[in-house]
Amino acid sequence: MTAFTFTAPHSTVFGRGTRAEAAERVAALGHRVLLVRGRAVDWVDMLHDALIGQGCAVESVVSTGEPDLDSVRRGVNAARTHSADCVVGVGGGAVIDLGKAIAALCPSAGNVADYLPSDGTPPRQFADPLPTVAIPTTAGTGAEATRNAVLGLPGTGAKISLRDARLVPDLAIVDPALTDGAPRGLTLASGLDAITQLIECYLSCRATPITDALTQSAISPAVAALKTLMRNEDPAARDDMARASYLSGLALANSGLGIVHGLASIIGGRGGAHGAICGRLLPAALDVNAAALRSRGLSSARIEEIDIILNRHFGDSATSGSAALRHFIDRHELPALAALNLHNADKPEVANLAVTASSTRANPVSLTEDEIALILRDTD
Incomplete structure (x- = not known):
């Protein structure tokens, strides 16, 4: 038989209503939380308040579209300023990919761009990422279970992927009710x-x-x-x-x-x-x-x-x-x-x-x- 390996989130919680467990589960991973979010899902405000209720210090980063190098830089700076010890991405695939990229690059010194593939030059190896939680609000990309983060390069019309098995989130919380009425x-x-x-x-x-x-x-x-x-x-x-x-x-x-x-x-x-x-x-x-x-x-x-x-x-x-x-x-x-x-x-x-x-x-x-x-x- 052909040999193979299998990579998956360390833990997955799937089912209607499972978002109610999110704050407690996040708090078990870290107490200085960077919350990466889109604008469209009101429930994220409830999660923000619930995290504070769990004793977490929360800083939010709002994703405004497909992530690119500039938005990753801003997110990494926000995470470092906040001394984040955990990143939570709530939204569609773009939001989750941004959260994964920030979690990966925040602990790594130097220029964020050095860790991305460019013109065939091997990227620098980044440090172990911060613990990451992914909570999807769309059903399409499966970003809550993947080992990559897709990023755009401003002004080039090109996309690149940050790829590493360590990008797979530590925790995926998949509550289908968050997609209701999309x-x-x-x-x-x-x-x-x-x-x-x-x-x-x-x-x-x-x-x-x-x-x-x-x-x-x-x-x-x-x-x-x-x-x-x-x-x-x-x-x-x-x-x-x-x-x-x-x-x-x-x-x-x-x-x-x-x-x-x-x-x-x-x-x-x-x-x-x-x-x-x-x-x-x-x-x-x-x-x-x-x-x-x-x-x-x-x-x-x-x-x-x-x-x-x-x-x-x-x-x-x-x-x-x-x-x-x-x-x-x-x-x-x-x-x-x-x-x-x-x-x-x-x-x-x-x-x-x-x-x-x-x-x-x-x-x-x-x-x-x-x-x-x-x-x-x-x-x-």
Whole structure:
């Protein structure tokens, strides 16, 4: 049997109402808390007060969008000034990634930029991070279980990832109720992100028996849940999507992803919403990967399994699963690539860059630049 390792949060608390445990659990990790948060979730104010009630000194950092080098620098300075001994990230994937980056770089001396990959130069090794707690308020990225933090580089249109197994949070508190009533567009894009992650991890050339178990148990319920949530609000479906998002984070931390995320890492640097990009690219990526596997005499059985699941939930026997997914996202008005800041003239450059993107390396088959270009051509 092929050897493998498995990385996960030291502790995970999952279920409706589990946010009520957050203050006590955070206080067990540290009493000088840096609270990294977005603006949209009122419950964070209640957590702030509950932490103070636990005897914690709390300093807040507000995330205003996708984290970049400047926001990490500001957060690290705030953590050092506060003498933080614990970082809590409450929000979507961007907020949690910012919290993870701050927790990692706060204890490390020198310039924050020295610890990030740049132009092929190996980054400095950062010190052991501060204890980190992740509390997601969206169901999509699985950032509460991953070993990376995605950051933008101001003025370059590029994104980089701070990667280290020590970035996996010490504690993940996943309360699906925090996603209840999320806007329809956000639910669609974030749900497609989670589904894409599950599918790419299942297809990954680095998949392991553990990641297979995680993804196989979650793909079909996640697809069904997203279909339900596009019709009406449903707590059980929110629970399934939160579970899918968390499991997708566990899986990607241990198997890697594929060409969809390889492309999305480049397109997203141009300003497009990550989940929407992934959802748009997934149908064409499944078709191109299947054709590439067959052309090389390799098995496409796993893609055929995914096609059956997508067809069962989104289509009928007269369509393929990828075609059914296309119809579903069109019907629910997921933005096209042009609306996500990728125009036809830019596609050749993006295809070229995606060949060597880190996520592309875990794709089930090595794709040529022409095959990657075909994904982009067939997406809109």
